[in-house]
Amino acid sequence: MATEKQIYEQIQKGKDLKTIAEHTQIISHYQNTGYLDREDAIKKYKKFNDDHPDYYAGMMTGAKMSGTDIQIDDVDDNNIIVGNMQKQVEYLLGKKTFDKIQQKQRS
Numbered sequence: 001m002a003t004e005k006q007i008y009e010q011i012q013k014g015k016d017l018k019t020i021a022e023h024t025q026i027i028s029h030y031q032n033t034g035y036l037d038r039e040d041a042i043k044k045y046k047k048f049n050d051d052h053p054d055y056y057a058g059m060m061t062g063a064k065m066s067g068t069d070i071q072i073d074d075v076d077d078n079n080i081i082v083g084n085m086q087k088q089v090e091y092l093l094g095k096k097t098f099d100k101i102q103q104k105q106r107s
Contacts, residue, residue, distance in 0.1 A: 016092050023089045036078045048088045
């Protein structure tokens with residue numbers, strides 16, 4: 001029988017896969033057409049940050065230290081929004097790879 005932690009991890013993996021798919025679709029559409037639904041992209045970007053506070057804290061620390069801290073709503077360059085969404089996808093893919101490595105080491 002699965003523990004609460006295992007159930008939570010499975011639910012989170014499903015959410016992460018959905019996020020990867022949604023972000024990738026937005027990124028690809030923008031790269032192929034030049035069109036970005038800013039409202040939807042920013043909404044998904046912010047939800048990701050809310051769902052992954054460890055990622056958000058690291059990114060905000062780096063942005064503050066480099067002097068590039070700006071609210072996503074104030075960004076007027078769609079490339080920056082899409083670039084940040086790409087970083088979120090890369091984070092999830094890296095996290096997924098790291099989790100697989102840890103599972104193999106435990107086996």
